[in-house]
Amino acid sequence: MTPAARAAAAIAVLDRTLAGEPAEQALTNWGRASRFAGSGDRHAVRDLVYDALRCKRSFAALGGAMTGRGLVLGGLRAAGVDPAPLFTGTGHAPAALSEADQGRLPERVEALDVPDWIFPRLERVLQADVEATLQALRHRAPVFLRVNARKADLATAQARLRQEGIGAQPVSGLHFGLEVTENARKIQNSTAFAEGLVELQDASSQAVVEALPLRDGMRVLDHCAGGGGKTLAMAARAGLRLYAHDAAPQRLRDLPPRAARAGVKVHLTESPEKTAPYDLILTDVPCSGSGSWRRDPMGKWQLTEARLTELCAIQAQILDRCARMVAPRGVLAYATCSLLAEEDEDQIAAFLSRQPGWVCSLQRRFSPLIGGDGFFLALLERRS
Numbered sequence: 001m002t003p004a005a006r007a008a009a010a011i012a013v014l015d016r017t018l019a020g021e022p023a024e025q026a027l028t029n030w031g032r033a034s035r036f037a038g039s040g041d042r043h044a045v046r047d048l049v050y051d052a053l054r055c056k057r058s059f060a061a062l063g064g065a066m067t068g069r070g071l072v073l074g075g076l077r078a079a080g081v082d083p084a085p086l087f088t089g090t091g092h093a094p095a096a097l098s099e100a101d102q103g104r105l106p107e108r109v110e111a112l113d114v115p116d117w118i119f120p121r122l123e124r125v126l127q128a129d130v131e132a133t134l135q136a137l138r139h140r141a142p143v144f145l146r147v148n149a150r151k152a153d154l155a156t157a158q159a160r161l162r163q164e165g166i167g168a169q170p171v172s173g174l175h176f177g178l179e180v181t182e183n184a185r186k187i188q189n190s191t192a193f194a195e196g197l198v199e200l201q202d203a204s205s206q207a208v209v210e211a212l213p214l215r216d217g218m219r220v221l222d223h224c225a226g227g228g229g230k231t232l233a234m235a236a237r238a239g240l241r242l243y244a245h246d247a248a249p250q251r252l253r254d255l256p257p258r259a260a261r262a263g264v265k266v267h268l269t270e271s272p273e274k275t276a277p278y279d280l281i282l283t284d285v286p287c288s289g290s291g292s293w294r295r296d297p298m299g300k301w302q303l304t305e306a307r308l309t310e311l312c313a314i315q316a317q318i319l320d321r322c323a324r325m326v327a328p329r330g331v332l333a334y335a336t337c338s339l340l341a342e343e344d345e346d347q348i349a350a351f352l353s354r355q356p357g358w359v360c361s362l363q364r365r366f367s368p369l370i371g372g373d374g375f376f377l378a379l380l381e382r383r384s
């Protein structure tokens, strides 16, 4: 496909996404209908689509319309590329440019690609870093790997990846983290991945698990385990009796094969109360996802004030439920991939006022400015 045909394909996929179809589904449907597209074309179209969704507001301003065409035009202009040679109207290229395609420079919050209502809330927390942080969330996320300490050390994993053409370097502050510098798309077909030496995991997710006070012999529950990324990271840290629960059990579907690949044991449970109490519970709660908007750009545009309020209520309920399952002197670790104080510090303050007998021994924010997603972790200890 020519660059112009790729632009036309991205416009079609974006139009479907703007009409409400999830981006992944729109890309899959386009791929099925476009047998002529090679893997390079598919990756290029996907990148155009996700880059446009991350920067939807500013690209629409630069491209003159909130349409697939406006977004692709705006993306080219944002990158300093003249769209005229691609928008020719010949062959598979998008229609030639007209007066209607004129854009304008985006204003301040528009240029940061967030909805207006959320900006003051982010500014309250991020203060002087607000613009730099939101700029970071406008770009593709780096790819990180967690080396499975049960199977390899950093240097061995790095060498195995190198043999398969994948470049990776250690990440400052992480004991088991590698940042992929070359050929990230080869990871899932690599033998290092198939043999469980490495897992794909964001740097901040790894840092959250590294901060947990895990020791051999502990009974541990991962209460919102989802795909089990943090469950497996905990299993690699110490010899634990480890349970995984999620309100949507189908989300745990991949955990048994992933645990087998990693060489660890995890008990799935739909009734975590039955095996309580636990020495440590990690609850990585459902949240706005505002720290990981690079990976889920539509999340940023779909979040509403009403949904945020609803999420905060769910988080408080989960905290109270988990608190009842923690053993005396045990730890409740609360994590979000949110940058918003409502879901982070405010949630912890409200928990401590509802639950006497608990203390907070650590609160930590992980900023996208240091590479990984935005994350928050609080360690709550049961004193009585």
Ligand SMILES: C[S@@+](CC[C@H](N)C(=O)[O-])C[C@H]1O[C@@H](n2cnc3c(N)ncnc32)[C@H](O)[C@@H]1O
Binding pocket: 205, 223, 224, 225, 226, 227, 228, 229, 230, 231, 245, 246, 247, 248, 251, 284, 285, 286, 287, 314, 318
């Ligand atoms: C942020 S994700 C967890 C990601 C996961 N810990 C990981 O590292 O991949 C939040 C998860 O919480 C689950 N969830 C939502 N409400 C819940 C509830 N009330 N109790 C338990 N799990 C819940 C969701 O199904 C979702 O899988």
